[in-house]
Amino acid sequence: MLRGRVVAVHGRRYQVEAEGRLLSCVTRGKRGGVACNDRVELTVTGPEEGVIERILPRDNLLWRSDGQREKLLAANVDLAVVVTAAVPTPREGLLDRCLVAAEAAGVRAVILVNKVDLAQSAAYVERLRPYEALGYPVLALSAKLDVTPLRPWLAGRVSVLVGASGVGKSTLINALVPQARAATAEHSQALDAGRHTTTHTRLYPLPQGGALIDAPGMQEFGLRHLRLSELQAAFPELRGLAGRCRFNDCRHLREPGCAVRAAMEEGRILPARWRVYRDLLRENGHSIH
Ligand SMILES: Nc1nc2c(ncn2[C@@H]2O[C@H](COP(=O)(O)OP(=O)(O)OP(=O)(O)O)[C@@H](O)[C@H]2O)c(=O)[nH]1
Ligand SMILES: [Mg+2]
Ligand SMILES: [Zn+2]
Incomplete structure (x- = not known):
């Protein structure tokens, strides 16, 4: 088994650099799910071919x-x-x-x-x-x-x-x-x-x-995998306001006493950023009052 790094992704085919060789690889079965720059373990199946057996733990x-x-x-x-x-x-x-x-x-x-x-x-x-x-x-x-x-x-x-x-x-x-x-x-x-x-x-x-x-450019960028708390944590301008809203579970939409809405009205939060936050909540099915 060799260790290598994925240097190119073409659909379900992966180019892996391993010990100075460049191998064209697939995954076992239809698993896929390999990203560019993943560290992987692979089995060599031909002079320039291999099968990815495992993705090593990712930093991110x-x-x-x-x-x-x-x-x-x-x-x-x-x-x-x-x-x-x-x-x-x-x-x-x-x-x-x-x-x-x-x-x-x-x-x-x-x-x-x-x-x-x-x-x-x-x-x-x-x-x-x-x-x-x-x-x-x-x-x-x-x-x-x-x-x-x-x-x-x-x-x-x-x-x-x-x-x-x-x-x-x-x-x-x-x-x-x-x-x-x-x-x-x-x-x-x-x-x-x-x-x-x-x-x-x-x-x-x-x-x-x-x-x-x-990477290929995108027209859309869905983030359906993010939960409410993860979405909120991903907006730096919201972090400093955590705990300042009237309600503990405030989603910063239309709740009364919302510190985020207040900050936006005072020009301290960009309305366009808040709209992105709202849209992401909506797309991810967090109900909106
Ligand atoms: N005027 C100008 N045009 C640029 C500049 N950089 C890139 N372009 C042009 O913008 C167009 C798109 O450039 P690409 O590098 O193909 O864009 P990309 O982001 O890789 O696009 P995708 O591969 O489709 O995601 C080309 O016509 C480039 O010549 C720049 O600094 N100034
Ligand atoms: Mg390009
Ligand atoms: Zn709020």
């Missing part, structure tokens, strides 16, 4: 769940780089859902605004500045011009790029990893049609140490 797992479908983004990561851009027009709440997934997984997150060479970007960066007070540094750069501001964050870490389709994740990969040659959308038609350029998840070792994971 970033994933989303819409209805019945579970999408694993990456395991054992040190940093989630949530990539966004003014173009294509961001979908309301998607960035926040990425941040919630990172919080729930216990993964540190930074926000990266790409495409600052575009005129629309300056206002967008300003709109995101308040996220710094929540603990999410906001980096702004252009993958086409200069990725220097991102480098210190990646050094020696395993980081994953998450974000909508078309924000420039693969373009960032190509700028940071010399031999990567990840496919990128060269024309926006593909994006208008809702097509994704990157269709699988892949880990790229960084020349200066550490690694960077590129």
Whole structure:
């Protein structure tokens, strides 16, 4: 039995790096459930093939769940780089859902605004500045011009790029990893049609140490697996207000004496963030009065 690490996920086929070899692997039966950067034990079944027998305990797992479908983004990561851009027009709440997934997984997150060479970007960066007070540094750069501001964050870490389709994740990969040659959308038609350029998840070792994971962009980000307490814990702005509401079990929706609603009315909580919180509660079936 070999130990290895999953460096690419193509549906139910996994590329595993084990003792200097690259093996194309499947799981036993129809189990699946293997994430990029999982540490696994495998049996070699051919010159370049293997079967994953076991996933070793994970430090963390970033994933989303819409209805019945579970999408694993990456395991054992040190940093989630949530990539966004003014173009294509961001979908309301998607960035926040990425941040919630990172919080729930216990993964540190930074926000990266790409495409600052575009005129629309300056206002967008300003709109995101308040996220710094929540603990999410906001980096702004252009993958086409200069990725220097991102480098210190990646050094020696395993980081994953998450974000909508078309924000420039693969373009960032190509700028940071010399031999990567990840496919990128060269024309926006593909994006208008809702097509994704990157269709699988892949880990790229960084020349200066550490690694960077590129994943397909998402249009939606369900978090159906999070319970009420987990959702609340994933919003940093709610943490400081715990226990300040009139009711112990306040869900911060329309209850009287709610400290969260009061903070929002005083401008201390972003209404757009609260709406994401409310929507997540609703999607997860926590009844709303
Ligand atoms: N103007 C500008 N365009 C950029 C920049 N970075 C990427 N793009 C363009 O944005 C488009 C999408 O880039 P990709 O790197 O394919 O986006 P992605 O996030 O990997 O998309 P998916 O793989 O579908 O998730 C391409 O046309 C890129 O050339 C940038 O800094 N400035
Ligand atoms: Mg891509
Ligand atoms: Zn409340």
